[in-house]
Structures are given as C-alpha cells and as structure tokens.
Amino acid sequence: MSKQPTLADVRKWPATVSLPKAASALGCSARHLQERVRRGDSPVKTLPFGNRNVVITADLIRLLSGEVREAA
Numbered sequence: 001m002s003k004q005p006t007l008a009d010v011r012k013w014p015a016t017v018s019l020p021k022a023a024s025a026l027g028c029s030a031r032h033l034q035e036r037v038r039r040g041d042s043p044v045k046t047l048p049f050g051n052r053n054v055v056i057t058a059d060l061i062r063l064l065s066g067e068v069r070e071a072a
Contacts, residue, residue, distance in 0.1 A: 007064050013057045016047065022055035025064065 005025045013021070019037070020030035022044060036042045037053050045059040 007061070010057065010061055010064060013060075015057055016049070016054040017057055017060070019046075019053060019055060022060055025060060 004027055010025050019033050023030040023033040026033065026043070033042065034053075037046050043063055045056045046053040047056065
C-alpha cells in the first residue's frame with residue numbers, strides 16, 4: 001500500500017494530475033472521485049482531457065489547505 005501524499009507533496013505536483021493521483025491525496029478511491037465528477041459534485045475542479053478528466057492541482061491544494069472556494 002502506498003503512503004498518502006502530504007500537502008507538501010501535493011504542492012510539488014504539476015498543474016494537473018490524474019483522478020487516481022488526486023484521489024490518493026483526498027484519501028478516497030479513484031472510482032469514488034470519478035463518480036463525483038460524473039455527478040457534477042466533485043470537491044475539486046477538473047478539466048476534460050481527451051476521454052478522461054484531470055484535476056487542477058491548485059484547486060486540490062485549496063481544498064486540502066481548508067481554503068474556501070470562491071463562487072463561480
């Protein structure tokens with residue numbers, strides 16, 4: 001089993017990451033995060049990239065650090 005990444009680790013990630021990588025930082029399964037994206041209630045912003053979605057790392061950092069998301 002791999003270690004859950006810390007906020008310091010996530011801060012070093014590229015601008016976008018895969019759903020499985022983001023899910024590992026959130027402590028949930030990739031399947032759960034994918035379902036949340038599909039339903040439109042993902043806790044992090046995603047971008048469509050081909051036939052998959054990627055997570056915006058800055059938004060993942062915002063969530064993990066407890067910052068409040070601005071209204072869209």
